[in-house]
Amino acid sequence: MHDPMPSMRLTARQAMAAVSDAYTEAPPPTDPGGGSPDGPLGWHGYDDSRARARARTGEDESVVTAVATLGGTEVVLVSFEFGYLGGSLGERTGDRLVAAYALARERRLPLVSLIATGGSRMQEGMRALTQLQRVAGESARNRAAGLAQIAVLRDPTTGGGWATLGAGADVILALPGAQVGFAGSRVRPADADPYAYSAEGQLAAGHVDAVVPADEMRATLRRWVKLLGAKRTSGAAAAPAPAPSALGAGDLPATGWDAVVRARAPRRPRAEAYLRAYFDDREEIGGDRCGGVDNGIRCGFGHHDGRTIAFVAQCGTATRPAGFRTAARLVHLADRLGIPLLTLVDTPGAANDAAAERAGAGAAIADAFAALASARVPVTSLLIGEGGSGGALALAAPGRLWATPDSYFSVIAPEPAAAILKRGPQEVHHTADELRIRPQDLLELGVIRGIVPAR
Template structure:
């Protein structure tokens, strides 16, 4: 705990003096535990003597960079950080305190999974933990997990993978299957922090010496919660100023050429101009990462604003799912969202179809349509059909002068209409895709000015 917290005070144990004794575990105080596992009491005594702890998790009220949080820290030296009934008692009490005080939960995880010496009574603690996590999620309270070595079994499948932001230490073993139970020919990279990052299951691998600062930034960004069921109260994020050309295109094809110009400012430039600082999420939690979709939370003039930004490439299913995840997280904790729209369209190759392109786009549409917090969208380049529209907030879309939005690319429209290449420019004009056309038709609210 001292490695990440400025100060902390351990919470009273619910089964110790000043705490409460739960009634859900009959036989929990029998010699050698609920199963009468020979030598279990002796193993616990040795673990306590070795670590100075009387259970595999320590809970505390902590301050990290000025943010008060409930901190959960696993002691791997205590029976491999395994989760037993008393572990469940402590975790349940800690989550309850977080809800009572409206605090985020930070979990420092190092566990091999459920405790065999307590059998199914240990395994069912995962249901308790998942239930408590769901209650905090419904209350709009952020949850951040730090995956240490190892994070496997039920600890990964509840506290770890169920968190809103998932960080990991370099080289940490991370996976549902521990090293002694996975297939002998399994690729070890798949069970590592780096492998999980590449597969879209965690947000970042953070060196130990940067962990405290990273947690501090995340807690500052996600601080403040909205009561469950409350109406949206945030002010909408203001649209960014235009960073590229100030001149409107004369023709539809001029609009296309301007938006496709490699010199045009992209998402990176807009994020740098808009935010004072930011942290990014990564991955769709379904096995995919799209480098052409950047999502995260940033500070702007003392406010936190979430963002989902297309980077000018064809958006893959993982990108749409990551954006939907970002919008729902921001909505749950009461933070407005900015989306930057810039894509020639959704990826349409066979791999994208196998990865569920249609369902992913539908999920992004649904996330924006049901958001209670306001979403502001800015078209900064190409607006390619439904792949772009999926990130455009209904009724809250602005455009830059060097952008266009079209039901279909002019070249494809000409091909469908059996027109030759010479007619592509005329087709672009007929589609009315210039920013001024979009404003006249009511598709965008306005064309943003330069800074």
Template sequence: MPERPSAHAVVAALSDDFVELPDPAAGLPAGDAGDGPLGWAGYGEARARAAARTGESESVVCGTARVGGTEAVLLAFEFGFLGGSLGERTGDRIEAAHAAARARRLPVVSLIATGGSRMQEGMLALTQLQRVARQSALTRAAGLPQTAVLRDPATGGGWATLGAGADVVLALPEAQVGFAGSRVRPPDADPYAYTAESQLAAGHIDRIVPYGELRGALGRWLGLLGGGAGGGGAGCAAAEPPRALGDDADLPASGWDAVTRARAPRRPRADAYLDAHFTLREDLGGDRCGGTDDGVRCGFGRLPDGTTVAYAAQCGTPTRPAGFRTAARLIRLAGRLGVPVLTLVDTPGAANDAEAERAGAGAAIAECFDAVATSPVPVTTLVVGEGGSGGALALAAPGRTWVTPDSYFSVIAPESAAAILKRGADDVRTTADQLRLRPQDLVELGVARGIRPR
């Protein structure tokens, strides 16, 4: 990747047919005619030097362009102009760009390279963050997706508004990412904490993408996020559940047979279902609260007919609090964009170790229940393996749940049920039968709508 390429160079590398939006400050006195609203000595000269060096009149360039096959509004920061800092004129441009996006029903892409607010404009610069946050909120409420690309650096208010507030956050490798810039951190701070890699591990960004691959990744994301109705779930058709992939088409004869099949190592897992169901998919990463769960896949996929579907899939492991929060984040985002949701249930249950409790397992499960219950778009569920207690039920759609022949769904695992009832190990199989957890039992009980064929 070139060393901090200019805003126009980045736009040219990632998009086609860029047309700059009108400057809302056009016709106003030039910003470099004086020393700004605070009368900061030398500020006008500094702006003039920045303009001469970069060819820009402000720290952000805004316009429309096509990324892949999707038209979008792009906000590209020019780090060479006073460190990409935000001032009043920057706020004017960002506000106008979001207004244009809402008027034209276009997604917003923020290409961020900024050190934060502009010192020479004092509190008037800092309050631009409120303007930016409001515009982002209005665009979000309009059902339009926002994607951020974290260049280097992405710090201060630019990270805390346009960056961290975006629906999907991509970052360049080794980019500096954090609220505190390099000159204001504690001297003993761990420098790794302020990198894209650290933010990814903590669940605050979705993906690290090399510069040469960014155009394709951004185009895929915009194509997927633009595939919904937008503005909520009105008119959004429910997703069709995948067909079963397992080798066993016959239904299990006993409860324990159902459990054994669901726990079989050779049984198809979530990734196999997602790969077979979608022609293209992109994963979200992290719960935005400091956690990730490799046992949950969340993202957006494209069906053969071009329809976009959001998915949240358990991968057969105990689901951790971060997994539930990531799923809830996905379901709420899909609701705002008008994209139907597919959940794949496959977990022995929620993680119940001490770390999970400290991370708020109960609250995270409650958040997931709430997201499913209040979703403005239809949620469809397929149980593809183990359906273990509330940890599985939290991702299951009431009235729209299907099962595969090699799955089960139970109030609790048969072994645990036997232990609670003070039964011995020899009674586990009998308990499994009494729980009526087989696919055909679930249909008869009205818990599942049907058994998906191969």
């Protein structure tokens, strides 16, 4: 056992020891030797710089790779040594990273990166920069193989290290206060807001899934690799996630307006109650990776009856473009990893204000529809409250939608429907009946497969 990670300024091996139960270093690729003095550019003093870095750190390159166990789950672990030329990426760094990705594919293991780098190594010029293409290619191969990639952003995580291993990971965790950004501190504009280049700023902008305190990182990583690291039989179809039981009213509404009133009731069980009842434990992703966050949608993975289930849950608010994009991101990840998906539908509709239109509401909703329509893993959907038009339908699995007794689904809410038909407020209740939005109506119309019973 090791102490939890105490700070961001750990050596590569200290960082590995802080998060793992045990690790066995992977042998570095064979160095052909015979390289040009002072590297491919003949950069004066480069060999001396490397020798000093080696003497100072005990490492002969800026990354160390290993096979490690985290909470009993085996992973390939990559850890950067910032003390070695600022954790920069050179050709030999690229060789080690390529070998680590290949080892993960060979052993069918998730890859966890503990990143601390200033970017590409300028003493090797374009030969160093092209290592980013190699890393991106290896990452793509691991994605295609259905293997998870998790990044931990230490201080700093900038340049190509952020733009490949960091931002390209499936799950991105950051240590508090870490400098995170494509531009390092010495090259960004002088008047740039430092918050935008911090772990917290990247979280607020939807580019990081969570900022995790140092003393919690080990436990958090263990949960994530347990959720995503299970070896799955290639080609085997995952069993669908069972629909949750209803947590609210067990009787059916008498009228369409009764269904609306019950679905809108402030004390009706919402997504948090359903997630808590359904999962033994869970971890969440956040942000759409395009600069947006919607706190009205929950996405992540959890354990239910001993297996991992992915989830997307609307929380009863109007879903914003960032929410639909985050949901689509989660669906694509679950599909790639072969993990069945549960969606909880509950929204009055998609956000329709000017800000939502500028943020690409139509395109974001289209992405969510396409993600569910193309998913190869089974998707189970449960309507737990309001089903407001296309904003709700975008997260409802075609042909695999159930409903709770205290829910409704409608092409449009009764009030705007009456207004469009030039009916007065006194006719809203009648319009609700005509729309046939109750769970029993939806079942008769073939919109849902069943009404789930209460617990």
